[in-house]
Amino acid sequence: MKHQVESQIIANRRIHGDYFQVDFNAPEIARAAQPGQFVHVRIPLLEHRVLRRPFSIYNVEPAAGTVSVIYKVVGEGTECLSQTPADTVASLLGPLGCGFTVPATADVQPVIVAGGYGCAATYLLARRSPRKPVCLFGARTEADLLLVKEFEALGCEVRIATNDGSRGHRGFVTALLEPFLKAAQPRPVAVAACGPNPMLKAVAKDLLLHGLDGEISLDHAMCCGVGACFACVIKRKSDNPDGWEYARTCIDGPVFPASQTVWD
Amino acid sequence: MADLSVNLGGIRLRNPVVTASGTFGYGKDYLDLVPMERLGAITVKGVAPFASHGNPTPRTAEVFGGMLNAIGLQGPGIDKFLHHKDYMPFLRTVDTKVFVNIWGKKLEDYIEVASRLEAEPEGIAALEINISCPNIKEGGIAFGTDTKQAAAVVAAVRAATSLPLITKLSPNVTRIGDFAKAVVDAGSDMISLINTMPAMAIDIETRRPRIANVTGGLSGPALKPIAVRMVYEAAKAVKVPVIGMGGVSTPEDAVEFLLAGATAVGVGTAIFTDPGVLVRIVDGIDAYLERHGCKSVNEIIGAVRV
Ligand SMILES: Cc1cc2nc3c(=O)[nH]c(=O)nc-3n(C[C@H](O)[C@H](O)[C@H](O)COP(=O)(O)OP(=O)(O)OC[C@H]3O[C@@H](n4cnc5c(N)ncnc54)[C@H](O)[C@@H]3O)c2cc1C
Ligand SMILES: Cc1cc2nc3c(=O)[nH]c(=O)nc-3n(C[C@H](O)[C@H](O)[C@H](O)COP(=O)(O)O)c2cc1C
Numbered sequence: 001m002k003h004q005v006e007s008q009i010i011a012n013r014r015i016h017g018d019y020f021q022v023d024f025n026a027p028e029i030a031r032a033a034q035p036g037q038f039v040h041v042r043i044p045l046l047e048h049r050v051l052r053r054p055f056s057i058y059n060v061e062p063a064a065g066t067v068s069v070i071y072k073v074v075g076e077g078t079e080c081l082s083q084t085p086a087d088t089v090a091s092l093l094g095p096l097g098c099g100f101t102v103p104a105t106a107d108v109q110p111v112i113v114a115g116g117y118g119c120a121a122t123y124l125l126a127r128r129s130p131r132k133p134v135c136l137f138g139a140r141t142e143a144d145l146l147l148v149k150e151f152e153a154l155g156c157e158v159r160i161a162t163n164d165g166s167r168g169h170r171g172f173v174t175a176l177l178e179p180f181l182k183a184a185q186p187r188p189v190a191v192a193a194c195g196p197n198p199m200l201k202a203v204a205k206d207l208l209l210h211g212l213d214g215e216i217s218l219d220h221a222m223c224c225g226v227g228a229c230f231a232c233v234i235k236r237k238s239d240n241p242d243g244w245e246y247a248r249t250c251i252d253g254p255v256f257p258a259s260q261t262v263w264d
Numbered sequence: 265m266a267d268l269s270v271n272l273g274g275i276r277l278r279n280p281v282v283t284a285s286g287t288f289g290y291g292k293d294y295l296d297l298v299p300m301e302r303l304g305a306i307t308v309k310g311v312a313p314f315a316s317h318g319n320p321t322p323r324t325a326e327v328f329g330g331m332l333n334a335i336g337l338q339g340p341g342i343d344k345f346l347h348h349k350d351y352m353p354f355l356r357t358v359d360t361k362v363f364v365n366i367w368g369k370k371l372e373d374y375i376e377v378a379s380r381l382e383a384e385p386e387g388i389a390a391l392e393i394n395i396s397c398p399n400i401k402e403g404g405i406a407f408g409t410d411t412k413q414a415a416a417v418v419a420a421v422r423a424a425t426s427l428p429l430i431t432k433l434s435p436n437v438t439r440i441g442d443f444a445k446a447v448v449d450a451g452s453d454m455i456s457l458i459n460t461m462p463a464m465a466i467d468i469e470t471r472r473p474r475i476a477n478v479t480g481g482l483s484g485p486a487l488k489p490i491a492v493r494m495v496y497e498a499a500k501a502v503k504v505p506v507i508g509m510g511g512v513s514t515p516e517d518a519v520e521f522l523l524a525g526a527t528a529v530g531v532g533t534a535i536f537t538d539p540g541v542l543v544r545i546v547d548g549i550d551a552y553l554e555r556h557g558c559k560s561v562n563e564i565i566g567a568v569r570v
Contacts, residue, residue, distance in 0.1 A: 001296050002296040002297055003296070003297075004297050004538075004539060004540055042537065042538060048328070049326060050326065050329075050330055050331055050484045050485070050533055050534070050536065050537050051326050051331065051536060051537065052536070052537070091538060091540075093297070093539070220321070221322060221324065223324055223331070223333075223536045224287070224289075224293070224535070224536045225536075226289075226293045226294060226297070226539075227289055227293040228287065228288055228289030228293040228294065228309075228535075229286065229287060229289070229324075229333075229335065229536065230309075230318060230323070230335050230338045231323050231324040231333065231335065233318070233321060233323070233338070234321075240315075242317070245317065246317055246318060246321075246338055251293065
């Protein structure tokens with residue numbers, strides 16, 4: 001069930017570079033949220049704009065009723081959000097979208113591939129997986145890495161790739177994924193990915209090359225956030241005569257099977 | 265509490281607030297968020313005889329005072345609309361009136377979709393003919409900006425169905441009164457206006473249009489004063505009920521349209537901003553009527569003092 005919650009901001013602070021964390025008091029959403037879902041936020045200082053802004057749910061504490069989001073300042077809305085003081089009331093819609101599948105048993109080894117706010121979008125998945133995921137985090141440089149300690153505190157093994165080699169493997173994160181896709185794995189893997197489009201495209205390609213599937217979370221500018229307006233569509237495979245259809249990232253996604261996406 | 269009910273060409277609405285086509289999907293998406301039993305009516309997204317992909321992306325851009333869209337009428341087509349559980353079968357379970365917006369690329373498409381709905385009319389209060397979609401290349405635009413063609417579409421649909429007809433007018437014309445008259449003479453029971461206004465936005469860094477279709481329709485608050493003027497002119501030109509829309513986002517906006525001559529008011533883009541706005545507008549109209557000592561909303565329809 002979706003909720004509209006007039007939610008008080010409990011805390012809103014810079015965590016790292018351009019990244020901020022905001023905690024909302026939104027008990028209905030905190031209780032219902034599943035890994036990979038998002039909230040659609042009416043930013044109070046952005047009242048002169050007509051659209052909400054979507055943010056992945058980073059963490060929830062159902063007992064306390066809090067929903068946390070990690071966001072990067074990239075434009076007017078996120079800039080306004082970063083300046084919003086605690087106690088301000090913001091309207092939230094959520095939890096929205098179809099999220100990641102939480103493995104049912106510890107027989108499956110989850111592997112998370114993430115970059116940027118994608119690390120936040122996969123945190124609940126890591127928290128709720130019966131077997132702790134191996135996390136492969138990619139970033140341009142060490143300073144862009146997010147949440148490494150938080151994932152380690154959950155018991156996850158975090159492996160890192162930076163483009164400039166300032167930490168971990170030098171190069172793309174997909175190089176770290178390769179060993180997990182080889183048939184020699186002791187147990188089946190469940191790959192979940194969220195991050196910049198080129199990363200997702202590469203992950204999807206590698207999965208399919210090895211005859212595997214996985215789940216990737218796609219990001220597209222949204223309007224309604226609930227499936228009504230058809231603004232946020234991406235191409236997905238279909239059995240119609242054209243072989244593809246436009247699917248809504250807000251309600252059919254944002255998480256899609258890697259095997260279903262069509263990359264132009 | 266004042267009497268909010270209105271008579272829209274024989275259709276009784278519990279209040280004058282209706283959702284604008286294309287901004288409320290087929291109703292189901294908002295089921296958790298909007299109490300349908302508080303709405304006057306919902307207008308569903310445009311239905312054509314065929315399924316269609318719609319336009320390439322990006323399809324929308326936020327601009328000051330509103331947004332541009334060129335969704336391009338992505339939709340399931342009439343077969344799925346009539347029989348898949350998420351569309352008409354769902355809409356029949358909802359406690360509000362349902363207007364089905366229809367469109368086509370050619371005259372025959374309008375006739376086909378109207379005939380199919382005529383054959384299974386249960387749960388449909390009226391058809392809204394979209395002759396004015398600005399975002400379809402071969403599409404509605406020609407019908408919407410030529411009085412003769414507009415009348416031809418309406419007459420053809422009129423012949424195909426006995427369901428009440430609403431004709432949705434484009435703002436992209438010089439004399440809106442002529443269009444209102446033409447479609448009413450051709451058999452439309454009411455009119456709705458305005459659709460979005462053709463517009464454009466450019467990303468100055470990439471120097472590319474901000475939506476893939478290059479141009480798109482402007483909706484939202486920026487549209488409102490234009491819409492109020494056009495509703496005022498159209499309502500003066502014809503005797504049938506008018507559904508006014510364009511940028512309505514507060515109860516005060518809705519009252520303005522009623523004063524200009526609208527019998528019902530459509531809300532679109534503002535639902536994206538805040539789904540709670542629909543009920544707030546209903547309650548706010550009531551509060552306005554109380555404050556002005558009116559017993560019924562009918563007392564303010566067309567009551568602008570010029
Ligand atoms: C399902 C989903 C989950 C998301 N989760 C997070 C999250 O957890 N943390 C986070 O920081 N961000 C997240 N985003 C992206 C976030 O919504 C955008 O960064 C935000 O809307 C930008 O708003 P703005 O007003 O600051 O920027 P604007 O002024 O609107 O735009 C600034 C720049 O960002 C681009 N942009 C705007 N929206 C998007 C978008 N959706 N995708 C790609 N580019 C965009 C614009 O084209 C422009 O170049 C998510 C997006 C989606 C769709
Ligand atoms: C995303 C979007 C999709 C729309 N789709 C349709 C449509 O399918 N058929 C139609 O007649 N009008 C459509 N419209 C126009 C609206 O119904 C309405 O006439 C217009 O947006 C002005 O109202 P507003 O400012 O309240 O949004 C659409 C508008 C938007 C913003």
